[in-house]
Amino acid sequence: MVAPTRRILYALILLTIAGIGVWLVISQLEPPPTMTERAFPYGEIRIGVDASFPPFAVDDGTTVYGIDIDLGNAIGAYYGVPVRFINIGYDALYDVLTTDKADIVISALLINPLRTQEVRYTRHYFDNGLVLVSPNEQPFTSMAALSGQRLSIEFGSPADAEARYWLRRITAFNLLPYELPNYALDAVRMGDADAALVDATTYFLYQREQPDWQVRYHHVTNSFYAIATRIDRLDTWQLVEDALWIFAADGTLEKILRKWL
Amino acid sequence: MNRRQQRTYIILRTIYFIARYWQWSYRLLILYLLLSLIAPPSPRTIMDTPQIVETTKPHLCVHTRVIDEVFEFNIQRTFQMVREMGASTIVEFFPWAYFENSPSNVDWSRADMIIRHAQTQGLTVIARMGFVPEWARPAEAGEFTTLNELPEDSYDEFANFVAAFAARYAGTVEHLIIWNEPNLALEWGYHPPDPAAYTELLKVVYPVVKQANPDVMILAGALAPTLEPVDSPHGMNDLFYLEAMYQAGASAYFDALAVHTYGLTFPADDDPAPDKLNFRRVELLHELILRYDSADKPVYITESGWNDHPRWTKAVRPSQRIQYTLDALDWVANEWSWAKTMCLWAFRYPRYTYSYPDNFMLVGVGFERTPIYVALQAYARDIIPEGNLWLPPPAVSSTR
Numbered sequence: 001m002v003a004p005t006r007r008i009l010y011a012l013i014l015l016t017i018a019g020i021g022v023w024l025v026i027s028q029l030e031p032p033p034t035m036t037e038r039a040f041p042y043g044e045i046r047i048g049v050d051a052s053f054p055p056f057a058v059d060d061g062t063t064v065y066g067i068d069i070d071l072g073n074a075i076g077a078y079y080g081v082p083v084r085f086i087n088i089g090y091d092a093l094y095d096v097l098t099t100d101k102a103d104i105v106i107s108a109l110l111i112n113p114l115r116t117q118e119v120r121y122t123r124h125y126f127d128n129g130l131v132l133v134s135p136n137e138q139p140f141t142s143m144a145a146l147s148g149q150r151l152s153i154e155f156g157s158p159a160d161a162e163a164r165y166w167l168r169r170i171t172a173f174n175l176l177p178y179e180l181p182n183y184a185l186d187a188v189r190m191g192d193a194d195a196a197l198v199d200a201t202t203y204f205l206y207q208r209e210q211p212d213w214q215v216r217y218h219h220v221t222n223s224f225y226a227i228a229t230r231i232d233r234l235d236t237w238q239l240v241e242d243a244l245w246i247f248a249a250d251g252t253l254e255k256i257l258r259k260w261l
Numbered sequence: 262m263n264r265r266q267q268r269t270y271i272i273l274r275t276i277y278f279i280a281r282y283w284q285w286s287y288r289l290l291i292l293y294l295l296l297s298l299i300a301p302p303s304p305r306t307i308m309d310t311p312q313i314v315e316t317t318k319p320h321l322c323v324h325t326r327v328i329d330e331v332f333e334f335n336i337q338r339t340f341q342m343v344r345e346m347g348a349s350t351i352v353e354f355f356p357w358a359y360f361e362n363s364p365s366n367v368d369w370s371r372a373d374m375i376i377r378h379a380q381t382q383g384l385t386v387i388a389r390m391g392f393v394p395e396w397a398r399p400a401e402a403g404e405f406t407t408l409n410e411l412p413e414d415s416y417d418e419f420a421n422f423v424a425a426f427a428a429r430y431a432g433t434v435e436h437l438i439i440w441n442e443p444n445l446a447l448e449w450g451y452h453p454p455d456p457a458a459y460t461e462l463l464k465v466v467y468p469v470v471k472q473a474n475p476d477v478m479i480l481a482g483a484l485a486p487t488l489e490p491v492d493s494p495h496g497m498n499d500l501f502y503l504e505a506m507y508q509a510g511a512s513a514y515f516d517a518l519a520v521h522t523y524g525l526t527f528p529a530d531d532d533p534a535p536d537k538l539n540f541r542r543v544e545l546l547h548e549l550i551l552r553y554d555s556a557d558k559p560v561y562i563t564e565s566g567w568n569d570h571p572r573w574t575k576a577v578r579p580s581q582r583i584q585y586t587l588d589a590l591d592w593v594a595n596e597w598s599w600a601k602t603m604c605l606w607a608f609r610y611p612r613y614t615y616s617y618p619d620n621f622m623l624v625g626v627g628f629e630r631t632p633i634y635v636a637l638q639a640y641a642r643d644i645i646p647e648g649n650l651w652l653p654p655p656a657v658s659s660t661r
């Protein structure tokens with residue numbers, strides 16, 4: 001028969017051995033990956049981009065630059081993860097996500113409801129919808145107010161289609177077609193037209209060239225550009241989404257857009 | 262009242278109201294039926310009477326994308342406008358994945374409808390074959406494959422589908438393009454482009470399809486014009502790829518070469534060079550045909566054109582797009598006897614991308630004519646355009 005004191009001693013020894021064993025096993029286990037590691041499992045953010053579309057992304061042969069590039073770099077800097085841009089054609093943008101060649105796509109990508117079974121879009125970072133541009137002295141805030149006025153557009157563009165749609169709805173206005181959207185804006189600036197209908201990017205770029213031109217713009221349609229992730233990469237989407245909200249709140253997004261537009 | 266009493270009360274009140282106002286119920290029903298009689302009917306598509314394409318430029322062709330169009334009347338309108346423009350041939354995509362959802366269970370109804378409408382408008386159809394159904398591209402757990410993933414084990418099934426298509430539309434569809442731009446990774450299941458593997462595909466497809474329809478013409482290649490460096494993961498130079506196809510023994514397994522050629526920022530007559538992407542790059546591909554194949558082997562340009570987006574780095578102005586396109590059509594007719602068609606990408610998409618690809622279209626999503634459409638119509642049908650398409654630039658212009 002073992003004395004009680006011995007029993008306690010044996011129990012303590014066994015417990016100590018068991019404790020050491022457990023400690024050794026735990027110390028061998030790797031800590032669970034952080035959300036950032038789960039979101040970007042390759043240790044970098046691989047960003048698909050079609051760098052042929054200024055001012056969003058351009059490849060000049062030595063470097064890539066533009067709004068989408070700055071946005072990608074800002075997301076990388078925010079999470080402390082290096083960024084790598086994969087320059088591909090427009091047709092391949094969704095496939096690089098599907099085949100896990102890229103973690104996200106930032107490429108002036110319009111939110112497309114038909115793609116939402118395979119990708120998840122973030123909140124939008126830019127609205128490239130059509131804008132109605134008119135002088136400060138006689139501003140037009142909606143297409144419905146254009147009856148009897150002169151509207152300049154780029155012939156054959158989505159603005160042309162939108163204008164013709166409105167021509168069927170309201171009392172006629174005079175449609176002035178030009179070869180280039182900048183000519184449509186020139187027409188307003190020179191007094192040849194009362195308003196112009198162009199996409200938002202065209203307007204902002206033009207306004208940069210003509211900073212003294214006093215005009216107002218109002219969105220007629222919306223075309224939201226967003227970042228896409230693969231549908232099953234929820235962590236990736238969440239972090240990019242969070243970053244965009246923070247950039248919108250702290251002025252980073254505005255700063256990037258103002259730099260290029 | 263307790264809860265049970267409340268419930269009983271509500272039921273009794275409901276019965277009372279129905280009994281009290283039942284005559285209103287049937288009056289409302291009659292009103293509903295009357296209103297439904299005057300409501301506009303859902304759109305229907307009535308087949309046109311057979312038409313003939315009036316054109317002086319029989320090599321003018323367009324690549325349509327009606328397969329993804331939801332409404333039949335939009336498919337009909339597309340083909341009507343193609344005919345009205347003066348193009349006699351279309352290239353249209355017939356994705357295997359859309360038709361054979363499960364093995365040997367093929368639903369031809371959509372293809373029948375598209376081809377019937379094309380025929381009615383007097384259009385010749387060149388069918389582009391591709392896109393693999395999920396059952397023919399087995400993937401391991403967690404692995405994602407694209408519609409362009411064609412495992413070698415599925416070459417036979419793909420050949421059987423193409424053969425079935427060739428047999429079904431014998432006498433109607435005489436040209437089949439086997440695959441699209443296999444020299445791009447994205448078009449080859451995101452695997453490195455492999456000319457030998459593509460040649461193997463041709464070797465499997467060709468005899469099976471010819472047995473099903475001996476008159477059908479097999480078009481191969483449809484290579485993307487690209488200058489990708491040798492070790493690029495994205496693609497292979499089209500000249501290298503075609504040469505490698507020939508070295509792998511492709512010559513006997515296609516009747517004509519399908520070619521994609523885009524002018525980008527260069528005019529149509531810009532001289533070709535191996536390190537340059539321009540319209541006349543086709544001549545370099547044709548030189549390879551002359552070196553490795555029969556001099557009689559024809560070329561079908563199944564994608565071509567210029568883009569006139571105001572900001573895309575590879576685009577030109579709308580007026581240049583018109584001029585370059587018309588010059589290119591003249592060039593094909595006058596200089597390249599071996600080229601049978603020049604198909605412009607793309608007639609219309611079912612929806613806008615709101616990006617530069619939209620400026621490849623010849624008509625808008627709502628069937629609005631673009632300047633290039635009007636110009637092509639005048640060119641192909643000898644129509645004198647009604648005045649200028651657009652106004653001259655304002656007196657002091659910011660853009661030159």
